[in-house]
Amino acid sequence: MLTGAAFFACAWEWNFTAPAFVNSLLLSVLIVLVFTDYHHQILPNVLTLPGIAVGILLSPFQPVSYYSDALSTMAASWLWPENPQLILPWVGSLLGAIIGGGPLLFLAIGYEKLRKRQGLGMGDVKMMAMVGAFLGCRIAFLTILAGSFLGSIVGVFLILFRHKNLQTKLAFGVFLGIGAAVCLFYGLSVWDWYFRFPR
DSSP: OOHHHHHHHHHHHHHHHHHHHHHHHHHHHHHHHEEEEEEEESSOOOHHHHHHHHHHHTGGGSOOOGSSHHHHHHHHHHHHHHHHHHHHHHHHHHHHHHHHHHHHHHHHHHHHHHHOOSSOOOOHHHHHHHHHHHHHHHHHHHHHHHHHHHHHHHHHHHHHSSSSOOOOOHHHHHHHHHHHHHHHHHHHHHHHHHHHOOO
């Protein structure tokens, strides 16, 4: 039922054009990852690694707005000055994968070096690389923020009302998946609103 609702939302948003099918695929994978991480504390490589490749391959079928951030536009212009728009989806998708997974990778390595134990699984890194490949740098960044915010709220609730502590393990992939699904539909609007906000 959840997958069917996700497909309907994509069809409603993109009216049975190519992005509706691409993002239906992304959401179906995210749903599997969320429930697998919730029940088994694992994000399988068999989904995340091919997901990165598929996200890059299908990037030309996404709305170009996902990849029209300043970094991707600059990189595309540098790589092909004559026609940067032609390679922008590929460049934006690749940079999205790097920016989606990179910060979590450094965080995981740094935490393990400092605390001598694993605090963040590599599955989360690969999952965010997949999200970035499908949706670009800005949505990947917002997904990490949204996932961290949701995880913090749930963590505080568990500490206050369920007598858990700071050592309680949470399936971070669950929050990242929910964050990615929300940001898929509303992320660019939030991004644009924030940067138009008077300062």
